[in-house]
Amino acid sequence: MSFRFAHDPIDTATARAELLDPGAGGFVTFEGWVRDFNEGREVTALEYEAFQALAVKEGARIVAEAVARFPVRHALCIHRVGRLALTDMAVWVGVSATHRGEAFDACRFIIDAVKHRVPIWKKEHYRNGDSGWVNCEACAAGPGAAAPAHGHEPAQAHGHEPNAA
Amino acid sequence: MTDGPTPASDAPRTPRPPAAPVFGLVLAGGLSSRMQRDKAAIEYQGRSQLERAVELAAKYLPEVFVSVRAGQAADPSRARYPLIVDSVPGEGPIVGIRSALAARPDVAWLVLACDLPFLSDAALSQLLAERDPTASATAFRSAHDGLPEPLCAIWEPKAAAELAAYQAAEGRCPRKFLIRHGAKILEPRDRRALDNINTPDEYHEALRSFDGEASTGMQLKIQYYALMREQAGRSDETLETTASTPADLYSELKARYGFTLSREQLKVAVNSEFAAWSHKLAAGDSVVFIPPVAGG
Numbered sequence: 237m238s239f240r241f242a243h244d245p246i247d248t249a250t251a252r253a254e255l256l257d258p259g260a261g262g263f264v265t266f267e268g269w270v271r272d273f274n275e276g277r278e279v280t281a282l283e284y285e286a287f288q289a290l291a292v293k294e295g296a297r298i299v300a301e302a303v304a305r306f307p308v309r310h311a312l313c314i315h316r317v318g319r320l321a322l323t324d325m326a327v328w329v330g331v332s333a334t335h336r337g338e339a340f341d342a343c344r345f346i347i348d349a350v351k352h353r354v355p356i357w358k359k360e361h362y363r364n365g366d367s368g369w370v371n372c373e374a375c376a377a378g379p380g381a382a383a384p385a386h387g388h389e390p391a392q393a394h395g396h397e398p399n400a401a
Numbered sequence: 402m403t404d405g406p407t408p409a410s411d412a413p414r415t416p417r418p419p420a421a422p423v424f425g426l427v428l429a430g431g432l433s434s435r436m437q438r439d440k441a442a443i444e445y446q447g448r449s450q451l452e453r454a455v456e457l458a459a460k461y462l463p464e465v466f467v468s469v470r471a472g473q474a475a476d477p478s479r480a481r482y483p484l485i486v487d488s489v490p491g492e493g494p495i496v497g498i499r500s501a502l503a504a505r506p507d508v509a510w511l512v513l514a515c516d517l518p519f520l521s522d523a524a525l526s527q528l529l530a531e532r533d534p535t536a537s538a539t540a541f542r543s544a545h546d547g548l549p550e551p552l553c554a555i556w557e558p559k560a561a562a563e564l565a566a567y568q569a570a571e572g573r574c575p576r577k578f579l580i581r582h583g584a585k586i587l588e589p590r591d592r593r594a595l596d597n598i599n600t601p602d603e604y605h606e607a608l609r610s611f612d613g614e615a616s617t618g619m620q621l622k623i624q625y626y627a628l629m630r631e632q633a634g635r636s637d638e639t640l641e642t643t644a645s646t647p648a649d650l651y652s653e654l655k656a657r658y659g660f661t662l663s664r665e666q667l668k669v670a671v672n673s674e675f676a677a678w679s680h681k682l683a684a685g686d687s688v689v690f691i692p693p694v695a696g697g
Binding site: 268284285286287289290293294315326327347350351352353354355356357358359369370371 | 624626627628670673674675689691692693694695696697
């Protein structure tokens with residue numbers, strides 16, 4: 237399984253071991269962590285929710301695209317669901333490759349595409365007690381390859397604010 | 402739709418004799434030759450067509466009879482109902498209709514073929530509400546060929562003599578009779594109600610559409626996530642809808658739940674795969690509206 241969800245803290249040692257390969261000369265990982273602020277607001281916790289039946293399919297497609305495109309030996313992405321505290325790891329991406337260049341590129345491609353294409357939602361809980369579903373911030377930023385597949389019109393997607401007051 | 406007949410415009414201005422009461426007549430005397438089996442016994446959702454038709458008619462009418470040929474009166478699936486056995490010579494449904502009119506000259510008959518699996522409450526209530534007792538009959542216009550449909554129609558007592566004369570002149574087609582005798586014709590609001598089933602292929606197609614579907618629309622399963630879940634106040638539901646595409650369905654649900662997101666801000670999945678807004682939905686499909694995502 238090249239993309240999966242975790243309900244408990246991600247076991248990075250096991251994940252790394254899945255990517256070991258005698259032909260690989262480099263290994264790159266990305267970890268996404270829960271940060272204490274977003275768009276000027278103090279964040280105290282995050283809640284992740286996913287439409288898992290579709291998300292695992294779309295996630296696997298992204299990883300397969302990365303492996304074919306760069307190309308690399310192996311790649312894996314694990315995403316948390318549920319309530320996370322500050323400094324918790326929300327997502328882990330690992331790539332092993334013959335050479336480091338492709339590994340960096342593939343890792344960057346996977347995390348960007350996962351954020352834009354996979355049906356995962358994030359609710360931020362703020363210091364003042366409010367909460368809100370985070371919009372797809374990349375809609376407005378619109379970075380290259382992932383944007384068309386994402387399908388949201390930048391201005392519109394950004395125009396709707398989470399229903400937190 | 403809006404230019405359909407309005408019953409009020411046909412209301413009598415001068416006193417007339419009260420209209421005859423309406424009884425039900427379900428035709429179950431056919432030979433079912435194209436179907437190659439007894440149509441009346443064919444089942445949908447665990448009940449035979451004959452049972453379904455009789456039960457639906459009995460919701461609206463004080464008495465319901467089953468029309469049979471002489472040789473069928475002892476058939477157990479038919480004998481459980483009050484029967485009207487063919488009493489006039491000839492073949493085809495015109496014989497059943499005439500026999501009922503002869504048996505009870507004082508009543509009008511709501512005649513139903515028993516091979517109308519999609520027959521609905523909407524169709525029967527429209528037929529009764531818009532009945533014109535001064536015409537020979539009140540019938541729907543077929544959505545397929547535009548001609549009157551004689552086997553989901555109300556036949557008035559005065560049609561008895563007219564049908565006898567028509568048959569004596571070698572006529573045997575009740576549809577042609579309706580065309581010539583100026584029946585009251587209704588535009589069916591439930592256009593599918595009159596779809597009949599004559600061949601095994603049509604039967605299997607009907608069965609497929611009954612899979613998780615009721616006669617007025619179809620059942621879909623909707624799952625809600627994130628903001629959509631909070632605004633709908635639920636994480637999933639099974640609902641009956643006439644929406645045929647995700648676009649139609651979202652309009653319906655947006656009106657119901659007041660979703661704040663416009664369709665342009667969403668994507669949609671059908672059966673756990675991304676789909677187009679114009680995707681043709683089928684009964685039992687599972688639909689998810691996908692608000693802007695925010696993984697990572």
